[in-house]
Amino acid sequence: MRTINVGVLGATGTVGQRFILLLGTHPYFRLHALGASARSVGHRYSDITAWKQTQPIPVIAKDLIVQPCSPEHFKDVEIVFSGLDAEVAGGIELAFRHAGFAVFSNAKNHRRDPTVPLIVPLVNTSHLAILPYQQSLLLDSHPNHGFIVTNANCAATGCAVPLAALQRAFGPIESAMITTMQAISGAGYPGVPSMDIFDNVIPYIGGGEEDKLEWELSKILGDIGDQDGKVIELAVESNNVKLFVLSGIRVSAACNRVPVLEGHTECVSVRFARRPAPKVEDVIKVLKSYTCEAQSLKCPSAPKHALIVHDEQDRPQPRLDRDVQSGAGVSVGRVRECKVMDIKFVLMANNVAIGAATSSLINAEVAVEKGYIHPPTSVN
Amino acid sequence: MRTINVGVLGATGTVGQRFILLLGTHPYFRLHALGASARSVGHRYSDITAWKQTQPIPVIAKDLIVQPCSPEHFKDVEIVFSGLDAEVAGGIELAFRHAGFAVFSNAKNHRRDPTVPLIVPLVNTSHLAILPYQQSLLLDSHPNHGFIVTNANCAATGCAVPLAALQRAFGPIESAMITTMQAISGAGYPGVPSMDIFDNVIPYIGGGEEDKLEWELSKILGDIGDQDGKVIELAVESNNVKLFVLSGIRVSAACNRVPVLEGHTECVSVRFARRPAPKVEDVIKVLKSYTCEAQSLKCPSAPKHALIVHDEQDRPQPRLDRDVQSGAGVSVGRVRECKVMDIKFVLMANNVAIGAATSSLINAEVAVEKGYIHPPTSVN
Amino acid sequence: MRTINVGVLGATGTVGQRFILLLGTHPYFRLHALGASARSVGHRYSDITAWKQTQPIPVIAKDLIVQPCSPEHFKDVEIVFSGLDAEVAGGIELAFRHAGFAVFSNAKNHRRDPTVPLIVPLVNTSHLAILPYQQSLLLDSHPNHGFIVTNANCAATGCAVPLAALQRAFGPIESAMITTMQAISGAGYPGVPSMDIFDNVIPYIGGGEEDKLEWELSKILGDIGDQDGKVIELAVESNNVKLFVLSGIRVSAACNRVPVLEGHTECVSVRFARRPAPKVEDVIKVLKSYTCEAQSLKCPSAPKHALIVHDEQDRPQPRLDRDVQSGAGVSVGRVRECKVMDIKFVLMANNVAIGAATSSLINAEVAVEKGYIHPPTSVN
Amino acid sequence: MRTINVGVLGATGTVGQRFILLLGTHPYFRLHALGASARSVGHRYSDITAWKQTQPIPVIAKDLIVQPCSPEHFKDVEIVFSGLDAEVAGGIELAFRHAGFAVFSNAKNHRRDPTVPLIVPLVNTSHLAILPYQQSLLLDSHPNHGFIVTNANCAATGCAVPLAALQRAFGPIESAMITTMQAISGAGYPGVPSMDIFDNVIPYIGGGEEDKLEWELSKILGDIGDQDGKVIELAVESNNVKLFVLSGIRVSAACNRVPVLEGHTECVSVRFARRPAPKVEDVIKVLKSYTCEAQSLKCPSAPKHALIVHDEQDRPQPRLDRDVQSGAGVSVGRVRECKVMDIKFVLMANNVAIGAATSSLINAEVAVEKGYIHPPTSVN
CATH class of the missing domain: 3.30.360.10 (Dihydrodipicolinate Reductase; domain 2)
Known part of the structure; x- marks a missing residue:
């Protein structure tokens, strides 16, 4: 299977750290970019992060330079996992969707959007079938195929x-x-x-x-x-x-x-x-x-x-x-x-595994298996 | 108001210690006798007890010699508070009832007895009205007026x-x-x-x-x-x-x-x-x-x-x-x-106050106020 | 004994709440004024405070209107107890000292000042003897007799x-x-x-x-x-x-x-x-x-x-x-x-009793007993 | 490398459970026998054990029938790991040593024996050099080469x-x-x-x-x-x-x-x-x-x-x-x-890894590498 480049938004936070831990050993998702708030941007991830996990920072993440949470800094990335706080998640995730990214979010902001699937990966992955409709809403203004999938509380x-x-x-x-x-x-x-x-x-x-x-x-x-x-x-x-x-x-x-x-x-x-x-x-x-x-x-x-x-x-x-x-x-x-x-x-x-990061990860895996993830036609 | 001598059964246990703490400052109940298992009998209470309360042992309890849990060792006592374990509470409490004591118990043994009031003191003290009937059941064999009142789980x-x-x-x-x-x-x-x-x-x-x-x-x-x-x-x-x-x-x-x-x-x-x-x-x-x-x-x-x-x-x-x-x-x-x-x-x-010892204590106070407690005619 | 009006600085914080709890039942210190940061000023104390104590707010404190931490708002007060954070304690305590108040502080700011007694009330209350010297330093510029006493870490x-x-x-x-x-x-x-x-x-x-x-x-x-x-x-x-x-x-x-x-x-x-x-x-x-x-x-x-x-x-x-x-x-x-x-x-x-508020309180009591507290000649 | 059959004494206890967890995935130690007290003997390990670990019972241990802690029930075993309580460890471990087993013990009983190495495996494995002397003490009465090695507190x-x-x-x-x-x-x-x-x-x-x-x-x-x-x-x-x-x-x-x-x-x-x-x-x-x-x-x-x-x-x-x-x-x-x-x-x-079971395990590995473990000449 081809390797898919992925990024993490909110990389220094609690959920972001879990995403990174899981992605450090993933068979085909390859951690490629990390985004966080201005305070962290420009620093090596391991220098700027108060790492609170009981396992060490994955090697692949250690030396990544933290980027701003905007699409132009996530070149060559197809999927972004969002561990952003609800205060900022709404707009940032939309920007990534509009730029053609597949966004898998742990934030609550878009869960009640009637075009966004709210997926518990052990339950209702069939709801991903609404994604083409969500993508179609952007067809004119945004020629890419970005979408947002959220996991649940x-x-x-x-x-x-x-x-x-x-x-x-x-x-x-x-x-x-x-x-x-x-x-x-x-x-x-x-x-x-x-x-x-x-x-x-x-x-x-x-x-x-x-x-x-x-x-x-x-x-x-x-x-x-x-x-x-x-x-x-x-x-x-x-x-x-x-x-x-x-x-x-x-x-x-x-x-x-x-x-x-x-x-x-x-x-x-x-x-x-x-x-x-x-x-x-x-x-x-x-x-x-x-x-x-x-x-x-x-x-x-x-x-x-x-x-x-x-x-x-x-x-x-x-x-x-x-x-x-x-x-x-x-x-x-x-x-x-x-x-x-x-x-x-x-x-x-x-709550931090199937209740958060692991859910987004399995959701993305299902989306890959079911053919919803396509290489980006262009980013930025 | 007259002082009423009281005793505590199961005095070294958790609930027993709470009874003693409460009785140490009671306005009219006077701690007079302490009963516990064979291991403790004959020792000064403060010597034999692994005291686990955040307040010190009341002065009145310190030097009491622990007695066996049988009525003949509770002379001059009118009321006993039972913090006994359910394994032994049933028989011992009955013995005290038969010997004419008013027994206020925290144990579960007699709660489902149809003649025993199960009282939450902030709720159903009216149920004490069944006590004369409970006492009447013993009239012939036991001429005293002992009874058992339990508090709830x-x-x-x-x-x-x-x-x-x-x-x-x-x-x-x-x-x-x-x-x-x-x-x-x-x-x-x-x-x-x-x-x-x-x-x-x-x-x-x-x-x-x-x-x-x-x-x-x-x-x-x-x-x-x-x-x-x-x-x-x-x-x-x-x-x-x-x-x-x-x-x-x-x-x-x-x-x-x-x-x-x-x-x-x-x-x-x-x-x-x-x-x-x-x-x-x-x-x-x-x-x-x-x-x-x-x-x-x-x-x-x-x-x-x-x-x-x-x-x-x-x-x-x-x-x-x-x-x-x-x-x-x-x-x-x-x-x-x-x-x-x-x-x-x-x-x-x-759970250790109104959920246990304090309940029995208020139950006894209500019983006193409503005239259910009479001086014992004779104890053994 | 005469009643002495006291105030608390940093009244909404952890140490401030302990001061208030202790002062609520004090035999001769009478809680008269509460000071806190701008966010709280002008509100009833019980409305603005996230009270975290296991005992209720003393009646005397409930309806006090929170004041700014400056001397002119502490009229009729002789002693202030400071539970201020170190970030602000230094200057505010000095201002109260200069205005003639006896300041008993839990903050670290003045502990190493060679003219300020650092008192553990069960140990070195004899060090209060340096107070007249501390007061003398202000004689010209500040005609009052304010001083600062700190308790220890x-x-x-x-x-x-x-x-x-x-x-x-x-x-x-x-x-x-x-x-x-x-x-x-x-x-x-x-x-x-x-x-x-x-x-x-x-x-x-x-x-x-x-x-x-x-x-x-x-x-x-x-x-x-x-x-x-x-x-x-x-x-x-x-x-x-x-x-x-x-x-x-x-x-x-x-x-x-x-x-x-x-x-x-x-x-x-x-x-x-x-x-x-x-x-x-x-x-x-x-x-x-x-x-x-x-x-x-x-x-x-x-x-x-x-x-x-x-x-x-x-x-x-x-x-x-x-x-x-x-x-x-x-x-x-x-x-x-x-x-x-x-x-x-x-x-x-x-640590929250003798390690903090109780220490300041006993220090003030010793200062009263030894005659270091005088009625303010004038405040502001 | 050849596989070495090992047993665990005190298999149902805390340290015993850790031994079993570690042995469940060991490259060359093969869990072959489990010993515990009379209460457990004759039962399937997974039926009788209150398993308190966060990982499941290893498959190899689940169906083993618990044996008495005596050498004749540990046939085909070369090494026993002892997680026994100090109350019983002394005698049982000696019995296994006399029967020719290599005993690696977490118990305190033999630590001060001048012929028994007290080994922290990251520190003083050189002390294993005393083992031949310990074995020589038994030469006449016990022709086997049993020995005891303890780990430390x-x-x-x-x-x-x-x-x-x-x-x-x-x-x-x-x-x-x-x-x-x-x-x-x-x-x-x-x-x-x-x-x-x-x-x-x-x-x-x-x-x-x-x-x-x-x-x-x-x-x-x-x-x-x-x-x-x-x-x-x-x-x-x-x-x-x-x-x-x-x-x-x-x-x-x-x-x-x-x-x-x-x-x-x-x-x-x-x-x-x-x-x-x-x-x-x-x-x-x-x-x-x-x-x-x-x-x-x-x-x-x-x-x-x-x-x-x-x-x-x-x-x-x-x-x-x-x-x-x-x-x-x-x-x-x-x-x-x-x-x-x-x-x-x-x-x-x-304390439960290098402080207990893991220490014994590494000690045994070092003993294997340094040639102290020999196939038993005969077990009773």
């Missing part, structure tokens, strides 16, 4: 996988109650002050976390096409346009920060539309046998098991399970009856 | 208070979803190994924690009397007997251990029977104005506010709120609509 | 107490090796990011912590007067001037940040000048019997025991011992022989 | 490496002051109760930790041979015997438990015999260039760098540095002058 990502498995097997999920216990790494760096979270639980996460969880799950578990249903928003006048249809799931989320470094734990109860509800043993069977497109396409960063279902009554646990499969799968346990809804279970997903 | 206690407030104002609660984040002190000492809980969440608490929460709330929020309804169990043949009627609430609990020393946090969603459901602002009003019998009786250990309702969006938090009112009240916050049920909120209760 | 404070006790009994200490394990609260708020210190030790504390420890101990354990010895610096030409003489102690400090909320722990080894060195049992006796001037003056905030010497081999511990005596004393334990130096021990001092 | 191991580097370059170290901040994993499982160590420092580690550090460093840094010097103890009458000579270093250790999962941090000050003392820059140069025999022998588990010397002023840190080189090296930082002794620095060593 870290807490929504973990939950989407078992919900998708259940929906595929048992039909629509009427409602889901989700209480999260989220790791401090989800807040980036410097993030949560230690004085706030030591020996403590903070029952609130800023930036509209609960709303993200509630809304994003509807888009991820929804569909594309001009089917019957509630359409997000009609982007342009068009007859044959593919549009997102929100799933009808009602979600209620309560988000908490807990003193854990890595790995979001979530207690979930679901009620199915179908009556009678599926039995616990059937739910377990369905979760254990779930597979996704990223696996059948043999994407190198896809986990062997999209869902790991634990039989032990006290698992999953973030510290013990977050590094299994390099954090690319989702762990589920304690599947049992719920006295109020139908079924309840607990899940744990590594 | 620490996680159930915190939740019972706002649920009781809502039920009183808005009628029956159809169902409640509760996800707990419980402190390590709830497991006693040595309790949770640090290797298990550091940088971790354990999504399971042994000993049937979720079942306790689900069942005990039904009894606490239920009623006494031979009303229509589901009766726990008919203790004896009798016409005029007062019996517990379980509340019809359906509860689904998911219990988690988190790395917090003290203070259980719980995310709660409720659905009312009444349609339309009460509005958020009315729920807040009701929670803010809730008062209980322990307060109107001016029990010295009752909190000024049974419920503290926070307006800040990130409160309550265990570390900041657990010591307010010496941990005798319950903190509530983030009262808001639930997209799946009606209303959701978060609560925090100090 | 939090880690130096804890260590100074046992070292002073040993020096008093056994003569000069030749050298001391100190390894600290310092709590995160020592870094203020937001202070240490949780991502940096969770499950970690940081073997470095910025701002010259080790140098502070090494230097400040010399001044604290030194003396005043024109004695033979190494003089800090001659402030002005003068014949009868009292100057600080640095103690000859050589100190080597290694400072570490550990994941503890409150309470600095320090491992100390000392070598005495005197040969043979004192025996362990004599050292313990001396530490146990140590008393200081703040105690004999009956200062209300002075601890009953300046040093608490533990016999248990695993004490002191920050979590268990930091709140004893409201954190106003220092705990010592494990006094034993050192195979390299003479004696080693471990100590624990509450 | 986890805190002594980390410190031994830089001290050995300095001693090799600059001659004898007169004295060393060591203050440790040790991880909870050093206490095994269940080990330290969370209630004891959360938000806390325990300034004491049981089992004679400080004494181990002080004594073991003398043996590790000492020499073998009938040289002039202080001999540990003359084991038998013999002329040509090689014996251990204790290094003359005086060590003073203060050992603390801190809330860290893995990785012991140590603050060290040293004084050299040589005057003038070496300069800081020369010390750094020597530490950076240090290599050891396990490296030159190309042992597969030896780290590439025995010492990693950090230039950043806030490193090493346990969380960031403990997994580098799979924890097989030692990290050093903050090398600087000491105002009391000569030089001070901080080090961090992974």
Whole structure:
């Protein structure tokens, strides 16, 4: 397979560092350019970065000179991974899209754009099918084929996988109650002050976390096409346009920060539309046998098991399970009856792996495998 | 007011130490006897106890000689507070009851006994009215007036208070979803190994924690009397007997251990029977104005506010709120609509104060105020 | 005793909040004015402050309107306690001194000024004797009697107490090796990011912590007067001037940040000048019997025991011992022989109590008792 | 290279689990037998073990049936790694030695035996030269060639490496002051109760930790041979015997438990015999260039760098540095002058890797490379 040059935007930040770590050993993505804010531009990456990972900076990144986050500094690059902060991500990512880049973003800015796929790579890679339509919107003004794909909020990502498995097997999920216990790494760096979270639980996460969880799950578990249903928003006048249809799931989320470094734990109860509800043993069977497109396409960063279902009554646990499969799968346990809804279970997903950088990476791998990535006709 | 001599069973354990700390400064309970297991018997309390509190051993307890946990060693004592482990609490507490003592227990053993009141002191002290019936069962064989009162599971206690407030104002609660984040002190000492809980969440608490929460709330929020309804169990043949009627609430609990020393946090969603459901602002009003019998009786250990309702969006938090009112009240916050049920909120209760020793203590104070405590006619 | 109006500078910060908490219940200091940065000025204190204490804001502080940190806004105030950041403390404290205020500062700015006493209130309150000289320097230009007294670095404070006790009994200490394990609260708020210190030790504390420890101990354990010895610096030409003489102690400090909320722990080894060195049992006796001037003056905030010497081999511990005596004393334990130096021990001092606000408070109480505080002749 | 069958004693414990993890991927050691206490004997390893590692049980171990810890159940095994508790390790290890096994032990029992090498694999593998003498002691009664090699206490191991580097370059170290901040994993499982160590420092580690550090460093840094010097103890009458000579270093250790999962941090000050003392820059140069025999022998588990010397002023840190080189090296930082002794620095060593199982493993690899491991002539 040909090597594809890639760049990282927001390279010195928390998510940027994870992108670089993953790309340091990737079989066909080749790290070629790093972008960051003005403070870092012009310096060697290893000189300017407060590297906070437990593995050393990949050799390929060490000596790269940090560039400004604008397309003309990313020559010879086809794909950019964006770990930018939401304050700046919106405009920068658009500029790269307009310049013909394939942008895979961890930022929230474009997730609700009706032309942008919001992809959990273990769930709804079929939504990439909307990309040609997104590209077509730029045809006149921008002759290149740039596009933006976003991954989901870290807490929504973990939950989407078992919900998708259940929906595929048992039909629509009427409602889901989700209480999260989220790791401090989800807040980036410097993030949560230690004085706030030591020996403590903070029952609130800023930036509209609960709303993200509630809304994003509807888009991820929804569909594309001009089917019957509630359409997000009609982007342009068009007859044959593919549009997102929100799933009808009602979600209620309560988000908490807990003193854990890595790995979001979530207690979930679901009620199915179908009556009678599926039995616990059937739910377990369905979760254990779930597979996704990223696996059948043999994407190198896809986990062997999209869902790991634990039989032990006290698992999953973030510290013990977050590094299994390099954090690319989702762990589920304690599947049992719920006295109020139908079924309840607990899940744990590594918020900095499948909840962030790993998601964008697998999304890009799927896009490559499905032929959405084309050599740039010209940059700048 | 007369001074009442009291004793503590399980005096060297975690809950026992809390009883002693509270009794060291009590206005009318006077610590007179301490009971513990054979290993400690005969030693000065301060010599034999691995004291783990942040305040020093009260002077009155220091030099007491530890006694065996049997009634004949508790002469001149009217009330015993039991911090015994469930492995031994059942029989020992019965022995003290038979010997005429008023037993206020933190153990789970007798909570489901249909003749034993299961009291959250900020909620259902009216259930003490069943005590004369409990005493009457012993009339022939044991001429004394011993009885057992238990307090509830620490996680159930915190939740019972706002649920009781809502039920009183808005009628029956159809169902409640509760996800707990419980402190390590709830497991006693040595309790949770640090290797298990550091940088971790354990999504399971042994000993049937979720079942306790689900069942005990039904009894606490239920009623006494031979009303229509589901009766726990008919203790004896009798016409005029007062019996517990379980509340019809359906509860689904998911219990988690988190790395917090003290203070259980719980995310709660409720659905009312009444349609339309009460509005958020009315729920807040009701929670803010809730008062209980322990307060109107001016029990010295009752909190000024049974419920503290926070307006800040990130409160309550265990570390900041657990010591307010010496941990005798319950903190509530983030009262808001639930997209799946009606209303959701978060609560925090100090599991070692109102969740354990403080509950028994207030229960005893209420029993004194309401005339249930009589001088023993004779102890053995 | 007359009531003395006091103000707090830097009132919204970590140390400022502690000052306010302590002053809320003080027998004769009456909180009268609060100063903070421009962002807070003009607002009610309780509206503008992110209160991070486990006890509520004292009633007296709640409704005070925050003032700019300049003397004309502190009318009717005699004493100001400064919890200002070092970036601004220097100039502001000087302005208050020049305006005739007695300034008791927790900031580092003036600690090395040869005319400013650097006081650990359990150790060297005799150094206040230099105040008249400090005041005299301003006589012409500033007719008031303002002065500045600083307390010491939090880690130096804890260590100074046992070292002073040993020096008093056994003569000069030749050298001391100190390894600290310092709590995160020592870094203020937001202070240490949780991502940096969770499950970690940081073997470095910025701002010259080790140098502070090494230097400040010399001044604290030194003396005043024109004695033979190494003089800090001659402030002005003068014949009868009292100057600080640095103690000859050589100190080597290694400072570490550990994941503890409150309470600095320090491992100390000392070598005495005197040969043979004192025996362990004599050292313990001396530490146990140590008393200081703040105690004999009956200062209300002075601890009953300046040093608490533990016999248990695993004490002191920050979590268990930091709140004893409201954190106003220092705990010592494990006094034993050192195979390299003479004696080693471990100590624990509450860095936010005796290590910060409580020190300034006792210093002010001693100054009152010894007659250094006079009603202001005029402010502005 | 031929494959060598190995067994693990104490296979279900903390250190045993680490041995199994390391052996699961070893190039020439083949896991063949697992021994544990009676409770586990006869069960499949994966059924009986509370596996607490973040990586899954190696396939080769899963289905092994746990054996009693006696030699007759370890047929076809040449080397046993002992992770046994000190309560039972002494006798069991002797039994295996007598039966002709090469025993590599993590237990403390035989460390002070004058015929047993106490090896830090990055330091004193030359001490293995005493093995033929140890074997000769059994010649008559036990015709096999069994022997015991122990690794050192986890805190002594980390410190031994830089001290050995300095001693090799600059001659004898007169004295060393060591203050440790040790991880909870050093206490095994269940080990330290969370209630004891959360938000806390325990300034004491049981089992004679400080004494181990002080004594073991003398043996590790000492020499073998009938040289002039202080001999540990003359084991038998013999002329040509090689014996251990204790290094003359005086060590003073203060050992603390801190809330860290893995990785012991140590603050060290040293004084050299040589005057003038070496300069800081020369010390750094020597530490950076240090290599050891396990490296030159190309042992597969030896780290590439025995010492990693950090230039950043806030490193090493346990969380960031403990997994580098799979924890097989030692990290050093903050090398600087000491105002009391000569030089001070901080080090961090992974207590469960180079501080425990990895040490035994490298020791065995060195023993293989140097020809000390022979096929057993017969096992019972």
